[in-house]
Amino acid sequence: MLKIGVIGCGFIGGQICRAIDKGVINAELYALSDSSKNKVLELTSSLKRYSPASMTIEELLKNVDFVIESASQKAVRLIVPQALEAGRDVMVMSVGALADEELRERLFRLAEQNNCKLYFPSGAVAGIDGINSASAAEISSVTLTTRKPPMGLAGAPQVEALGIKLETIEKETLLFEGPASEAVKAFPANVNVAATISLAGIGFERTKVRVIADPTLSKNVHEITVEGEFGKLSTRVENLPSPENPKTSYLAALSAISTLKKILSPVQIGT
Numbered sequence: 001m002l003k004i005g006v007i008g009c010g011f012i013g014g015q016i017c018r019a020i021d022k023g024v025i026n027a028e029l030y031a032l033s034d035s036s037k038n039k040v041l042e043l044t045s046s047l048k049r050y051s052p053a054s055m056t057i058e059e060l061l062k063n064v065d066f067v068i069e070s071a072s073q074k075a076v077r078l079i080v081p082q083a084l085e086a087g088r089d090v091m092v093m094s095v096g097a098l099a100d101e102e103l104r105e106r107l108f109r110l111a112e113q114n115n116c117k118l119y120f121p122s123g124a125v126a127g128i129d130g131i132n133s134a135s136a137a138e139i140s141s142v143t144l145t146t147r148k149p150p151m152g153l154a155g156a157p158q159v160e161a162l163g164i165k166l167e168t169i170e171k172e173t174l175l176f177e178g179p180a181s182e183a184v185k186a187f188p189a190n191v192n193v194a195a196t197i198s199l200a201g202i203g204f205e206r207t208k209v210r211v212i213a214d215p216t217l218s219k220n221v222h223e224i225t226v227e228g229e230f231g232k233l234s235t236r237v238e239n240l241p242s243p244e245n246p247k248t249s250y251l252a253a254l255s256a257i258s259t260l261k262k263i264l265s266p267v268q269i270g271t
């Protein structure tokens with residue numbers, strides 16, 4: 001059975017571990033790692049079937065077959081090259097890190113050289129399947145518009161740079177408009193989806209992103225519009241935020257669980 005190691009035991013990591021523990025994913029939950037020991041302890045104590053070992057990143061990479069990064073963009077830079085060098089397949093959630101061209105090319109090269117797979121789940125958006133299909137011909141434009149309740153954008157560098165007090169926002173406010181390459185730096189914990197869309201479609205410079213704080217919302221809303229030789233595609237998801245981490249939508253964790261199920265299944269549905 002595939003031995004899984006999870007790095008980052010917050011909302012997404014926790015949901016993945018519980019899915020493995022319940023048998024929704026047919027794999028062995030072998031090891032956990034987190035910069036906070038408490039997060040590992042809390043998660044382990046919520047499990048019924050598995051008692052994964054708490055390991056340092058280096059120990060975990062030595063001992064598992066498959067690594068899940070559900071930590072942060074900084075963690076991607078540190079962990080993913082080492083994981084690929086150790087010959088491990090890796091699923092990456094903090095996809096925004098791949099806006100760095102040097103890192104992106106390095107990771108793709110390491111995956112090829114070491115015969116490993118890198119997986120980027122669809123995350124909190126719908127439509128990655130359609131963008132993948134559309135990219136087999138010309139795509140002329142891709143736009144992502146993300147709307148979140150103001151406090152779901154707390155701590156973002158762009159909010160600090162603008163000097164905005166999120167709790168005082170009374171109407172829909174545009175906080176960012178620009179290429180995905182800049183969006184993922186301005187909002188590292190809010191628009192990783194922009195990176196996944198860029199990878200599937202026309203890259204980080206041509207993918208346009210708008211981030212809006214909307215005090216009337218209780219959901220995280222992502223709208224994608226794509227135009228190309230295939231025609232036009234529009235998707236809109238209204239995501240329930242995680243109660244533990246309002247920046248993250250529940251669908252993002254479900255997409256990670258679904259990606260793992262797909263990897264382990266002999267039947268593959270969708271692009």
Ligand SMILES: NC(=O)C1=CN([C@@H]2O[C@H](COP(=O)(O)OP(=O)(O)OC[C@H]3O[C@@H](n4cnc5c(N)ncnc54)[C@H](O)[C@@H]3O)[C@@H](O)[C@H]2O)C=CC1
Nearest residue numbers: 008010011012034035071072075093094123124189248252
């Ligand atoms: N691809 C997508 O569509 C989405 C991606 N994300 C991203 O996925 C990642 C996980 O999201 P959540 O579970 O909601 O976050 P979270 O904040 O609930 O959990 C992250 C955990 O990782 C740990 N951590 C952070 N840096 C670490 C490091 N260098 N080494 C080890 N542990 C570390 C933290 O202590 C925390 O327990 C975040 O980067 C988030 O921005 C979130 C939503 C959607």
Ligand SMILES: O=C([O-])CC(=O)C(=O)O
Nearest residue numbers: 124190191192193248249
């Ligand atoms: O979960 C979401 O709504 C999207 C998100 O935080 C991200 O892409 O980083």
